[in-house]
Amino acid sequence: MTNGKTSEDNVGGPTRRDVLKAAGWATSVVAASIPASPARSEPSKVAATDLTAREAVDRIRKGEMSAEAYVTDLLKQHDAHKDLNAFITLDENRVKQEARAVDQARARGDKLGPLAGLPFVVKDQIDVTGYPTTVGSTVLKGYVAKKNAVVIDTMVKAGAVVMAKTNMSDLITGGRYYPAARNPYDLSRTTGGSSTGVGAALGARIAPAGIGEDTAGSVRWPAANCGIAGLRPSTFAFDNYFNGTDKKRYSGLGMVLPTGWMDTMGPMARTVSDVAFLDGVITGEKLPAVALRSAKVGIPRADYWEKRPHDPAVKKAIDTAIAKLKDAGLQTVEVDLNALIELSARDRLGPMVTKGAKPTAEWLAENQPLVTAKDIEAERAKNGFSTEPRNYFRIPAGSQARPHVTPAEEVAIMKDAWAKYSGAFKDNGIVALASPTMMMIPQYLNLNWNPRDQKIKVGGQWVEEWDLILTNIWWGSRFGAPALSLPAGMADGMPVGMQLQGMPGADTQILALGIEAEKVLGSLPPPTFKHVPI
Numbered sequence: 001m002t003n004g005k006t007s008e009d010n011v012g013g014p015t016r017r018d019v020l021k022a023a024g025w026a027t028s029v030v031a032a033s034i035p036a037s038p039a040r041s042e043p044s045k046v047a048a049t050d051l052t053a054r055e056a057v058d059r060i061r062k063g064e065m066s067a068e069a070y071v072t073d074l075l076k077q078h079d080a081h082k083d084l085n086a087f088i089t090l091d092e093n094r095v096k097q098e099a100r101a102v103d104q105a106r107a108r109g110d111k112l113g114p115l116a117g118l119p120f121v122v123k124d125q126i127d128v129t130g131y132p133t134t135v136g137s138t139v140l141k142g143y144v145a146k147k148n149a150v151v152i153d154t155m156v157k158a159g160a161v162v163m164a165k166t167n168m169s170d171l172i173t174g175g176r177y178y179p180a181a182r183n184p185y186d187l188s189r190t191t192g193g194s195s196t197g198v199g200a201a202l203g204a205r206i207a208p209a210g211i212g213e214d215t216a217g218s219v220r221w222p223a224a225n226c227g228i229a230g231l232r233p234s235t236f237a238f239d240n241y242f243n244g245t246d247k248k249r250y251s252g253l254g255m256v257l258p259t260g261w262m263d264t265m266g267p268m269a270r271t272v273s274d275v276a277f278l279d280g281v282i283t284g285e286k287l288p289a290v291a292l293r294s295a296k297v298g299i300p301r302a303d304y305w306e307k308r309p310h311d312p313a314v315k316k317a318i319d320t321a322i323a324k325l326k327d328a329g330l331q332t333v334e335v336d337l338n339a340l341i342e343l344s345a346r347d348r349l350g351p352m353v354t355k356g357a358k359p360t361a362e363w364l365a366e367n368q369p370l371v372t373a374k375d376i377e378a379e380r381a382k383n384g385f386s387t388e389p390r391n392y393f394r395i396p397a398g399s400q401a402r403p404h405v406t407p408a409e410e411v412a413i414m415k416d417a418w419a420k421y422s423g424a425f426k427d428n429g430i431v432a433l434a435s436p437t438m439m440m441i442p443q444y445l446n447l448n449w450n451p452r453d454q455k456i457k458v459g460g461q462w463v464e465e466w467d468l469i470l471t472n473i474w475w476g477s478r479f480g481a482p483a484l485s486l487p488a489g490m491a492d493g494m495p496v497g498m499q500l501q502g503m504p505g506a507d508t509q510i511l512a513l514g515i516e517a518e519k520v521l522g523s524l525p526p527p528t529f530k531h532v533p534i
Contacts, residue, residue, distance in 0.1 A: 088164075089164060225494075232482060256367075290513055309461045
């Protein structure tokens with residue numbers, strides 16, 4: 001099921017149809033089934049924890065593995081790695097009971113859904129019937145969801161089993177109430193946020209799939225840091241935002257607190273193929289047929305690396321990945337990303353960022369009347385953030401202030417940036433922009449960590465950590481663009497992600513391209529669970 005389509009109309013730039021036509025990519029594509037995971041020589045000997053989502057569902061459907069036995073193995077993996085702090089809420093009896101129901105349905109000969117028996121984890125910002133939705137905070141611990149979020153309900157009706165609610169930044173601020181989620185490749189390092197627990201659980205092979213939430217990178221950052229794949233779906237056709245008809249590809253119903261126009265749920269898994277598998281069930285859309293040799297992708301010009309602080313090991317990993325893709329036939333063209341990054345920095349803190357679906361006070365009155373908006377803001381202030389309503393994405397209290405733009409100025413900046421973004425696609429005939437997801441490897445955990453008010457040393461330079469984090473994951477989000485992070489390689493023993501961004505509405509094209517790229521780049525080594533204290 002889907003929550004509306006994005007328009008191909010456009011103001012001030014080319015349409016998605018223009019772009020695909022210019023790139024030689026037919027708009028009336030042949031529907032293709034999502035490719036299965038690469039064949040393994042002895043699939044029966046693959047450990048349950050190493051199965052991809054598609055492999056697990058296939059085994060359960062064929063009766064080669066019971067859903068209850070599978071989730072039991074995953075729960076043992078969780079018990080072995082509780083120090084990752086991946087989960088906030090786990091009800092083992094409920095999980096096993098729901099998995100057992102799938103086995104019983106198969107034994108009766110009932111028709112199974114496409115996700116039958118698949119355990120998945122859910123960011124604790126998203127409602128699941130009967131579970132608390134704490135948003136990682138103390139103030140909302142008493143809120144228990146009465147019904148599933150629309151996206152979660154679609155997956156459950158397709159046979160999937162909610163395994164746990166996962167850790168996240170406290171009220172999405174970057175602060176913490178629960179112990180910090182840790183990176184399975186090095187427990188001394190961060191997972192990235194704010195879908196922290198989903199990244200940790202999937203990277204650690206505790207779960208094969210999950211649903212996170214992405215405002216300006218909260219799916220893609222932990223995906224990159226934890227060696228998995230994650231999709232930020234399209235949120236609107238850019239011009240529609242200004243005429244009031246913007247619609248998200250994924251329903252936002254069931255996200256807490258009231259969501260803004262940039263907020264969207266997003267599927268996460270260890271492979272792009274599995275992310276596409278989940279997306280197909282959620283939206284009902286099929287992938288187009290695509291080959292690397294028929295695709296043209298924009299990559300950063302040399303001056304991108306010269307002007308942007310970065311970890312040299314990340315650049316090496318991305319350069320290596322792009323070289324492999326080019327050897328496999330991918331066509332590339334250098335594109336100026338600096339102008340987009342600089343424009344996005346100008347309006348990053350603008351008033352439109354805080355536009356929500358409804359006032360926080362109204363949502364609380366309906367769902368948690370003993371909690372007030374002042375309680376929420378006090379919690380945010382405790383984490384070092386301004387108490388201005390919905391200001392948690394702006395300037396941390398006490399940090400150097402930047403000038404705020406007016407709404408009119410922000411609209412002008414956004415339209416200028418959109419013209420450059422969409423123009424890059426039409427002028428160069430590309431179907432995607434490729435860049436590193438993050439400019440540095442996962443940073444060491446600071447238990448008082450707040451990246452919005454901290455400097456780190458990267459590539460020999462001291463830089464604002466938050467600026468570096470947002471370098472590539474912010475600006476496409478402002479246009480409602482789909483963005484996929486996929487594993488690209490390793491740097492200093494840590495995963496590196498590559499981001500593919502497209503035009504709003506081109507989600508299936510980006511996923512199809514990502515699957516082909518994944519075939520070339522291969523899989524990353526499993527996590528080491530090492531712990532190197534700093």
